[in-house]
Amino acid sequence: MKLSRRGFLQVAGIAGTAAAGLGASTARASFHTSLDAKGENENAMLVDTTLCAGCRGCEAACAEANGLPAPASDEAVKGARRETAPEVFTVVNAFGPIGHDGDDRFAKRQCMHCLEPACASVCMVRALDKTPTGPVVYHGERCLGCRYCMVACPFEVPKYQYDKLAPLVRKCTFCPSRQAEGKKPACASVCPTGALTFGKRRALIELAKGRIYRNPEKYLHHVYGEHEAGGTDWLYISDVPFEQLGMKAVRDEPYPDKVQGALSAPPFVMTLWPPLLMGLYAFSKRRDALNGNHHEPGGAAAEAKKEDRHG
Numbered sequence: 001m002k003l004s005r006r007g008f009l010q011v012a013g014i015a016g017t018a019a020a021g022l023g024a025s026t027a028r029a030s031f032h033t034s035l036d037a038k039g040e041n042e043n044a045m046l047v048d049t050t051l052c053a054g055c056r057g058c059e060a061a062c063a064e065a066n067g068l069p070a071p072a073s074d075e076a077v078k079g080a081r082r083e084t085a086p087e088v089f090t091v092v093n094a095f096g097p098i099g100h101d102g103d104d105r106f107a108k109r110q111c112m113h114c115l116e117p118a119c120a121s122v123c124m125v126r127a128l129d130k131t132p133t134g135p136v137v138y139h140g141e142r143c144l145g146c147r148y149c150m151v152a153c154p155f156e157v158p159k160y161q162y163d164k165l166a167p168l169v170r171k172c173t174f175c176p177s178r179q180a181e182g183k184k185p186a187c188a189s190v191c192p193t194g195a196l197t198f199g200k201r202r203a204l205i206e207l208a209k210g211r212i213y214r215n216p217e218k219y220l221h222h223v224y225g226e227h228e229a230g231g232t233d234w235l236y237i238s239d240v241p242f243e244q245l246g247m248k249a250v251r252d253e254p255y256p257d258k259v260q261g262a263l264s265a266p267p268f269v270m271t272l273w274p275p276l277l278m279g280l281y282a283f284s285k286r287r288d289a290l291n292g293n294h295h296e297p298g299g300a301a302a303e304a305k306k307e308d309r310h311g
């Protein structure tokens with residue numbers, strides 16, 4: 001493969017962008033600065049798994065709202081443990097029979113929209129960003145495709161379009177444009193059983209604890225997401241252990257502090273990319289010299305311009 005000087009400059013430009021973005025990322029020393037105490041006033045969702053009927057209407061609504069393929073039929077997914085995917089932002093899986101009543105339980109899975117999202121904390125170019133109202137949004141045009149976010153997420157949520165020529169990271173968006181219009185996220189707007197309640201985080205935690213307090217024999221005394229990974233905007237209550245619903249046992253502390261050290265210090269782009277790029281450039285130059293391709297004076301910019309002229 002011939003690496004032209006223009007190609008080299010383009011790749012080096014990406015490295016420079018990444019380094020610049022890293023500075024921006026590092027400048028966001030902590031999400032605490034942009035959040036209130038515990039994201040209390042952020043928009044959030046309470047999932048009451050005891051009320052979910054497994055109708056998968058939320059999957060269909062999500063697909064429609066996000067221009068995704070319609071979910072597979074009930075028969076096709078029966079008994080299968082499904083994961084989210086680049087074209088599937090949410091899945092509702094059946095577990096059981098595990099209830100005290102001998103019935104199945106159902107659990108919806110999607111991005112948890114963490115208060116201090118590990119995915120955003122490791123993103124060098126701020127392609128993932130925590131918004132003040134709650135959603136963790138993705139800006140594909142900024143994404144370098146490094147996939148650090150996929151490694152960092154304790155809930156294993158972000159998925160990558162490996163089969164695309166210009167791949168993107170994909171995950172639940174929490175419908176920020178609907179929220180901005182004062183609407184519920186699409187999934188909550190169609191839930192027929194009240195299993196999904198959209199509102200302010202503090203109010204939802206009170207609602208969840210109220211249900212547990214009034215039905216102490218029914219519910220586990222735990223609001224999943226209140227503290228997990230430092231707190232998330234998606235909260236769950238259940239009458240069976242959360243592990244039995246396929247939910248990850250994550251630590252209570254925020255994850256950014258843990259993963260930032262491992263992934264971005266020392267910065268990859270500053271330590272490994274420059275020598276790699278210089279090595280590629282030197283190799284290309286030596287091969288050009290051996291092939292008798294002598295570069296005219298005028299510097300890289302002149303040569304890049306010349307290549308532009310000739311395609």
Ligand code: SF4
Pocket residue numbers: 111112113114117118119120136152153154155156157158171
């Ligand atoms: S669940 Fe994962 S992808 Fe979603 S906000 Fe948290 S760290 Fe990011």
Ligand code: SF4
Pocket residue numbers: 061062063065066089090110172173174175185186187188
């Ligand atoms: S919040 Fe919106 S994007 Fe996320 S699962 Fe629900 S409908 Fe889909």
